[in-house]
Amino acid sequence: MxxxxxxxxxxxxxxxxxxxxxxxVVDILRATSSIVTALAQGVTHMVPFSELEPCREMAxxxxxxxxxxxxxxxxxxDLGNSPFGYLDGVxxxxxxxxxxxxxxxxxxxxxxxxxxxxxxxxxxxxxxxxDFVRKQQQDVVxxxxxxxxxxxxxxxxxxxxxxxxxxxxxxxTSSDATLAALDLWQAAQPDVAAYLLxxxxxxRLNSLESHKDMEFCVREDVYSxxxxxxxxxxxxx
Amino acid sequence: MxxxxxxxxxxxxxxxxxxxxxxxVVDILRATSSIVTALAQGVTHMVPFSELEPCREMAxxxxxxxxxxxxxxxxxxDLGNSPFGYLDGVxxxxxxxxxxxxxxxxxxxxxxxxxxxxxxxxxxxxxxxxDFVRKQQQDVVxxxxxxxxxxxxxxxxxxxxxxxxxxxxxxxTSSDATLAALDLWQAAQPDVAAYLLxxxxxxRLNSLESHKDMEFCVREDVYSxxxxxxxxxxxxx
Numbered sequence: 009m010x011x012x013x014x015x016x017x018x019x020x021x022x023x024x025x026x027x028x029x030x031x032x033v034v035d036i037l038r039a040t041s042s043i044v045t046a047l048a049q050g051v052t053h054m055v056p057f058s059e060l061e062p063c064r065e066m067a068x069x070x071x072x073x074x075x076x077x078x079x080x081x082x083x084x085x086d087l088g089n090s091p092f093g094y095l096d097g098v099x100x101x102x103x104x105x106x107x108x109x110x111x112x113x114x115x116x117x118x119x120x121x122x123x124x125x126x127x128x129x130x131x132x133x134x135x136x137x138x139d140f141v142r143k144q145q146q147d148v149v150x151x152x153x154x155x156x157x158x159x160x161x162x163x164x165x166x167x168x169x170x171x172x173x174x175x176x177x178x179x180x181t182s183s184d185a186t187l188a189a190l191d192l193w194q195a196a197q198p199d200v201a202a203y204l205l206x207x208x209x210x211x212r213l214n215s216l217e218s219h220k221d222m223e224f225c226v227r228e229d230v231y232s233x234x235x236x237x238x239x240x241x242x243x244x245x
Numbered sequence: 246m247x248x249x250x251x252x253x254x255x256x257x258x259x260x261x262x263x264x265x266x267x268x269x270v271v272d273i274l275r276a277t278s279s280i281v282t283a284l285a286q287g288v289t290h291m292v293p294f295s296e297l298e299p300c301r302e303m304a305x306x307x308x309x310x311x312x313x314x315x316x317x318x319x320x321x322x323d324l325g326n327s328p329f330g331y332l333d334g335v336x337x338x339x340x341x342x343x344x345x346x347x348x349x350x351x352x353x354x355x356x357x358x359x360x361x362x363x364x365x366x367x368x369x370x371x372x373x374x375x376d377f378v379r380k381q382q383q384d385v386v387x388x389x390x391x392x393x394x395x396x397x398x399x400x401x402x403x404x405x406x407x408x409x410x411x412x413x414x415x416x417x418t419s420s421d422a423t424l425a426a427l428d429l430w431q432a433a434q435p436d437v438a439a440y441l442l443x444x445x446x447x448x449r450l451n452s453l454e455s456h457k458d459m460e461f462c463v464r465e466d467v468y469s470x471x472x473x474x475x476x477x478x479x480x481x482x
Contacts (some may be wrong), residue, residue, distance in 0.1 A: 016396055019257055023394045157260045159253055161421045184398040184445050188429055196257045208421050 010147045012178040014167040016186040017154040018116045028089065030146050031123035032137060032170065034130065035153035036162040037210065038089045039113025040235075041130040041225040042074070045091035047244050048231040050102035056117050057109040066107035074108040082109075084165040090221050091132075112153035117237050120151050127176040128242065129166060131200075135229040138173045140152070140245060148178065150189075161192070161207040162225075165200060167192025169228070200226045247384045249415040251404040251422040254391040255353045267383050268360035269374060269407065270474070271367065272390035272449070274447065275326045275397040276350025277472075278367040278462040282328035284481050285369075285468040287339035291479040293354050294346040303344035309336065311345040319346075327458050328369075347372065349390035354474050355386050366403060367473040368437075372466040375410045377482060385415065387426075398429070398444040399462075402437060405430025406465070437463045 015024050016117055023024040033123055034040055057063035060082055067073050067086075074087035081088030086099050089110050095099050108114065120126045124146060129137045141148050150170060152163035170191035180186045196203035201223050205209045210222055234245040247463060252261050271277055280291055294300035297312055297319055300482050304310050304323075311324035318325030323336050326347050331338050345351065357363045361383060366374045389400035405426035408417040417423045433440035438460050441447045447459055471482040 017257060019260065020254060020395065023256065071406060143328050154283070155421070157257065158420075158424065159257075159422045161425060164421075165250065181443065183395075184401075185396045187443060187445070188396065188398060188401065188425070191429055191432045192425055195432060206418065206424060208419050208424070 009177070009179045010145055010150045012150070012171050012180050012186055013135050013183040014150040014152065014164070014189050016152050016159045016164065016185060017157050018119045018151065019157045019208070021119050021151065024149050026120060026123035026149060028124050030125045030127065030141050030144050030148045031120040031151050032129040032141065032148060033113070033116045033120050033151045034163045034166045035113030035116060036130060038091060038221055039110040039153065040128045041132055042089055042091045042094065043108070043128055043226065043235055043242060044130045044231050044233065045054055046094040046101060046106060046135045047233055047235055049094045051094070052103060052105050053237060054073065054106045054108050056114040056118055056237070056242060057107060058114050058118060063107045064228060071105050071107040072101065073105055076110050076243055078111065091224055092221065103116060109175040112155060116151050116153040121237070123149070126237040127245065128237065129170065130164060131169065131226050131228045132230045133233060134166070134169060136232045136234045137170065140234045141174065142177060146177050162204055162210070164189050165193055165196055165204070173201055246414070246416045247382055249385045249387070249411055249417050249420055249423055251387040251389065251401070251426050252382040253389050253396045253401065253422060254394050255356045255388065258356050258388065261386050263357060263360035263386060265361050265379050265383060267362045267364065267381050267385045268357040268363050268388050269366040269378065269385060270350070270353050270357050270388045270390065271400045271403045272347065272350030272353060273367060273403055273462050275328060275363045275458055275462060276347040276390065278369055279326055279331065280330045280345070280472055280479060281367045281370045281468050283331045283343060284470055284472055286331045288331070289340060289342050291343045292477060293351040293474070293479060295355060296346060297346055297352050300344045305324045307342070308344040309338065309341050311343055313347050313444045315348065328461055329442065329458065333421055340470040345370050349392060353388050353390040358416060358474070360386070363472065363474040364482065366407065368403060368463050368465045369467045370470060371403070371406060371410070373471045374407065377471045378411065379414060386429065399441055399447070401426050402430055402433055402441070406471050
């Protein structure tokens with residue numbers, strides 16, 4: 009039976025051997041939620057950058073640019089990190105490619121590149137991720153983007169939700185991180201959004217924008233696609 | 246109001262500024278539990294080592310030697326890492342000094358040395374740690390030894406228990422790690438030992454020895470002393 013482990017921070021990734029495994033990178037607030045939304049709205053592919061300037065320069069190659077620093081949209085880019093940027097029609101996105109950089113998510117993606125498959129997970133596409141890893145039958149490591157390298161609740165809850173759905177087919181008891189995530193997922197029921205209102209990160213986001221993003225980002229199974237990161241690009245699997 | 250944060254792994258310590266703070270190093274199974282027990286049984290002081298050989302060599306200076314690797318007592322030392330080694334009378338410990346090395350705990354201690362105070366926490370001396378940090382009125386970082394750098398449940402539960410007792414006087418809501426530990430502490434009620442039986446680390450320990458150590462190590466407020474680590478030695482505060 010393949011195992012499901014959870015890495016609470018990209019800083020801990022050196023302790024995990026990703027080779028031959030599926031890495032599910034998650035940054036619920038808001039990188040992976042926004043990327044899933046973008047691809048569902050017809051974005052052709054996305055290129056993640058760790059740094060702001062090379063991301064901005066992709067505009068000259070016809071890319072839309074999306075950038076967030078400390079929870080705010082960066083200057084001189086087309087989009088921030090809110091999924092609503094891809095939904096509200098202010099910037100038409102269908103058929104476009106997007107260069108993206110975020111505080112935590114991009115870093116987690118790049119650090120996960122050693123895995124056999126690097127997929128992007130969010131509550132929005134939870135069911136699709138479940139189907140994907142079920143089909144691979146390989147060990148899974150959920151890579152939480154965290155907040156500046158530290159543990160964060162919302163990414164952990166995603167790990168718990170994934171483990172909960174796969175508990176019959178995957179070993180979810182050999183890792184204390186997975187056991188903890190399962191219990192936290194339980195503690196967050198029945199209202200995950202209400203539970204997350206107490207999280208430090210949500211309160212930080214809250215002070216900058218609104219609850220709107222968070223409430224959208226905890227909705228499950230809105231989109232049925234799985235983004236994969238391969239050859240430097242994020243595309244639909 | 247001072248804050249209480251929790252660092253789930255020594256590998257994440259570079260993200261925490263320990264200067265001017267109290268670091269509470271915890272390795273419930275079993276380093277800090279054994280050290281608290283040792284000092285309560287009249288051991289004068291202890292010297293922690295990261296490596297086995299320099300620890301063994303302290304025998305020539307009159308030290309008892311205590312060493313564990315992968316959950317077992319190392320060869321050619323007086324004691325392992327079980328608290329019962331200091332209780333069963335096989336090796337008389339009163340008035341003796343002890344050189345100690347363990348897989349995870351010693352490393353966490355040395356990495357915490359930048360803190361204003363480095364104290365050792367266990368369920369066995371939980372109330373004494375509460376009193377100590379209450380008196381200091383400085384920010385607290387609980388440093389979990391973890392298991393080979395990874396998250397472990399029992400150290401996290403200690404963090405949750407400490408936060409629970411200090412929730413009125415310390416800010417325990419600004420860190421997602423502390424919020425998670427509080428919820429896991431809640432989930433572990435009313436029987437922490439039963440809860441920990443599912444943990445990966447406990448099952449590992451279980452296969453080598455017995456439940457005896459674990460059941461002893463989750464007992465609260467058995468000893469009223471606080472070990473501090475200063476100038477390379479662990480002594481009673």
